[in-house]
Amino acid sequence: MTGEGRALRLAVLLLVMGGLVLPIAAGFGGTALAAFGHLPAIGSEGLSLEPWRQLFALPGLWTSLRLTLVTGIGSTLLALALAAGFLGATHGRLGAGARARLLAPFLAVPHAALAIGLAFLIAPSGWIARALSPWATGWDRPPDLATVNDTAGLALMLALLIKEVPFFLLVMGSALAQLPLRQTEAQGRALGYGRGVVWMKLILPQLYPLIRLPVFVTLAYALSVVDMAIILGPSNPPTLAVAITRWFSAPETRLILPASAAALLQAGIVAAAILIWLLAEALIRRIGHWWIWRGGRGVSSEPGLRLAGVAVLALMALGALAVLSLLVWSFAFRWSFPAALPESWSLRGWQGQGWRRALETTLILGLVSTLLSLTLAVAWLEGEDRGRRSRAGWAQGLIYLPLLLPQVGFLYGLNVLFLQFGLGGGLFAVIWAQMLFVFPYVMLALSDPWRALDPRALRAAAALGASPGRQFRTVKLPMLAGPLMTAAAIGFAVSVAQYLPTLFMGAGRVATLTTEAVTLSSGSDRRVVGVYALLQAALPFLAYGAAIILPALIWHDRRGMTGGGPA
């Protein structure tokens, strides 16, 4: 082991501990103290249970709790089932490359933009109602239906599904590549089992353990989502995370202590949901073993898989139409109700100056947080390489930590802390908070391709006398240009999509496309909202596009670098 490698690893560890773990822990600590009445910033000192009494006296709390659990667990469960069914119906027919190209736009589109587009689509005065009116529905004015912000949270669940199903398809698809799929299927079918039954009895049970962590990340996210729930979820009472955000942002300070208690409760709910999920897993494992032991061959599951496949395609169509509706609305001028398309077009939505400033801020935040995260991730991976060690379990856990914790649980406490040190309320604090979520995704995106780099190339370079530093600069970085740019695009997309970190850490003074779009989404002119949401959706698309095109341009004369393989 070289001294250089050790110094690098130590530096990375200190940065991650000081920059990532410590703020989260301190944020939770601050929130927890406030939850028990200690928040000197608003003149409240000493510990008490009063905030909890206030919280449980707040109207609508129990409805909020129920909504949170139903939409969070329900959407995750349904998304998992649909993704599993779709993959069962299409694996072997749809290649990995085609699947990745199909999924990329859905992974790239930010939650808020998708939610706004979906609202434009399914609202009573939305595109679907317009396309079907009056010839099929008889409506000549928007019907009085709660298709958005419905009290059951169905619109919210639909939007979550459109984002979660593609994510599950991505992680399941790459996990599937690790299983001996062809042989398992041949063996199962030779023993008399139909294609669908083989998928459920043999392949899914082997696949699920490989995607458990992403499932928990999704579950935690769906239980804590704020931006989508503001745009599409029930409004009175809303889901718990939205209620907490409102209480924290209320002009009077009296709700801050009960909000802190609720933030702690939110963290407890995520923990409880994961626990319930684990118990359900154990139960399903038992039932599954009994079901497999009985040896039923059946072909009855095939229609179910095909139905899931059709449902997934329908979700994707909705998602695509949602983004398209942003485009149409942002250029619409006159568009009276049952008309399927605007009667006249204009650039009026684009005339304001607000979106330019928001775009600028979004770009700065995205570029800086991505660049810093990418640098830290590369330093981490290079440190692992030089130490010739694989990643310890606790280190992997550290990376996932910010993704498993509800943002609302620690961001307010973190903001209070930053304000105490005079760091709060500016771009600096927002970049820091965004990096808590950008870094993990960059790290996860980069780790596998980094490890998959052919070690013989590095050994060859070392044998030619290249120092570790020169190997890194002249072999590793160029060979990993593609994955580096993909990781950067993912990081940039994550930054663009951040709502709560920008809102809380920016203390309302940092306006990005996301915060503006969410704020405007309730009741503003659709043309203006459309502009913000469209720009928000466009940035990640451009980043992903660049990640595909740039490596192809740089390596256009190197077939081994563009996936063509040696001639």
Add this chain to the structure above:
Amino acid sequence: MSLDLIGVTVRPKGGAVLFPPLTLRIAAGEVTTVMGPSGVGKSTLLDAIGGHLAHGWALQGEIRLNGRDLRPLPPEARRIGVLFQDAMLFPHLSVGANLAFGLAPGIRGEARRAAVEHALAQAGLEGFANRDPATLSGGQRARAALMRAILARPQALLLDEPFSRLDAGLRGEIRAFTFDHLRAAGIPALLVTHDAGDAQAAGGALVSL
């Protein structure tokens, strides 16, 4: 029981056939061996018979099992078992559940458990029902895989170099175990191998591709 191949060969769609058309009959309890250099299409031939041909491959000729034309049938309806180089015990199931996986669903309750125990005993694996297949030795895995295939009551069995991963000492033993069981059960079998010793032990016809 017999497995008949009549003028069978395979080709990639739009490409040339891999080997000259093959005609042979395998009677009950017989093991016919196919040998040939790597890449000649031995495994693809087995895929074609079992119904596992990958997308983009086409079968030529006729395959009959006990007189029944197999071509229109999906693999699960052909009643043809396969044994691979890897035993392919399913890692998420216990050894016993792996064997039960082959057993017909009509055998229930205590009879099912007894059938699995009996098969385990035949394979010298008494008391292994609850074991994790990953803890088995190569020979134990191979025997368990054979018992699983036989419990499904196949009308023919395809053997895709099932002994090649076993070391020399074990190979003879597993070979004898496999062929004895096939003969006793009267199952026609087609063996693909690189090893002339396998062909000799099989004792049936030898075809070179």
